[in-house]
Amino acid sequence: MDFLEIAVEQARLGLSEGGVPVGAALVADGQVLGAGRNRRVQEGSVIRHGETDALERAGRRPARVYRRATMYTTLSPCAMCTGAILLYEIPRVVIGENRTFMGREDLLLAHGVEVVVADSAECRSLMAAFIERWPEVWNEDIGQPS
Amino acid sequence: MDFLEIAVEQARLGLSEGGVPVGAALVADGQVLGAGRNRRVQEGSVIRHGETDALERAGRRPARVYRRATMYTTLSPCAMCTGAILLYEIPRVVIGENRTFMGREDLLLAHGVEVVVADSAECRSLMAAFIERWPEVWNEDIGQPS
Numbered sequence: 001m002d003f004l005e006i007a008v009e010q011a012r013l014g015l016s017e018g019g020v021p022v023g024a025a026l027v028a029d030g031q032v033l034g035a036g037r038n039r040r041v042q043e044g045s046v047i048r049h050g051e052t053d054a055l056e057r058a059g060r061r062p063a064r065v066y067r068r069a070t071m072y073t074t075l076s077p078c079a080m081c082t083g084a085i086l087l088y089e090i091p092r093v094v095i096g097e098n099r100t101f102m103g104r105e106d107l108l109l110a111h112g113v114e115v116v117v118a119d120s121a122e123c124r125s126l127m128a129a130f131i132e133r134w135p136e137v138w139n140e141d142i143g144q145p146s
Numbered sequence: 147m148d149f150l151e152i153a154v155e156q157a158r159l160g161l162s163e164g165g166v167p168v169g170a171a172l173v174a175d176g177q178v179l180g181a182g183r184n185r186r187v188q189e190g191s192v193i194r195h196g197e198t199d200a201l202e203r204a205g206r207r208p209a210r211v212y213r214r215a216t217m218y219t220t221l222s223p224c225a226m227c228t229g230a231i232l233l234y235e236i237p238r239v240v241i242g243e244n245r246t247f248m249g250r251e252d253l254l255l256a257h258g259v260e261v262v263v264a265d266s267a268e269c270r271s272l273m274a275a276f277i278e279r280w281p282e283v284w285n286e287d288i289g290q291p292s
Binding site: 040044045046047048052055056058059060061062063064066078079080081082083084086087088089104107139140142143144145146 | 186190191192193194198201202204205206207208209210212224225226227228229230232233234235250253285286288289290291292
């Protein structure tokens with residue numbers, strides 16, 4: 001099963017809602033524990049990025065579950081989402097693309113996290129569609145001035 | 147005004163709810179933009195730590211506001227909360243204590259964030275009371291096995 005596709009489906013849903021099209025899925029033992037997407041526009045959230053929303057939807061889990069999980073995300077994880085991955089010691093991250101935005105893969109790698117980048121054209125295209133229309137929301141989402 | 151007291155009040159509230167007693171307040175231009183507390187027990191949240199809850203309650207803000215803000219928190223920020231502070235480029239963090247748990251102050255400092263540690267006896271005492279009673283919840287909150 002291509003779990004990245006679960007994350008991409010979340011990103012597509014996000015775009016259809018007018019939201020930042022980043023989706024994610026937390027997977028362990030071949031099961032999707034939680035899938036989520038950026039909720040800045042939809043819920044006015046400043047902490048629900050794809051990855052953190054997926055973690056939240058996965059609910060409370062023992063440390064041992066996170067430590068055998070993979071986080072699938074359509075976009076390179078920002079500092080906050082990187083920190084969440086490090087907090088829970090998730091050992092592997094599969095990233096749709098990092099050309100639109102290079103997050104803190106350096107920190108993931110420095111902490112021994114396995115990082116796989118798919119360089120997905122669809123992930124890039126979802127982001128391009130959003131940024132063309134709402135550049136100021138995208139900047140806000142990554143803490144940058146417009 | 148002692149804004150750390152706003153964070154401590156949130157931590158006290160958290161303990162009274164049976165929750166992890168970490169509170170935080172995001173302050174800019176002498177105004178509290180948002181105050182929050184850890185919600186793991188109260189809402190089953192794995193992403194609402196004191197600092198992220200304060201950010202969420204402060205709502206969507208332009209980058210320039212975060213960049214002149216201070217995050218007050220009763221406990222040294224974990225990797226996730228450190229990442230959130232770095233994402234939004236919050237330049238100053240005031241910490242109640244870091245003896246119970248040393249978060250990623252190293253990362254904050256490495257990114258030029260000003261870090262002030264108050265070494266508050268009350269902050270330590272709130273954590274001690276919680277950890278004595280619910281050590282497994284505290285371990286879960288920092289991604290550690292019990």
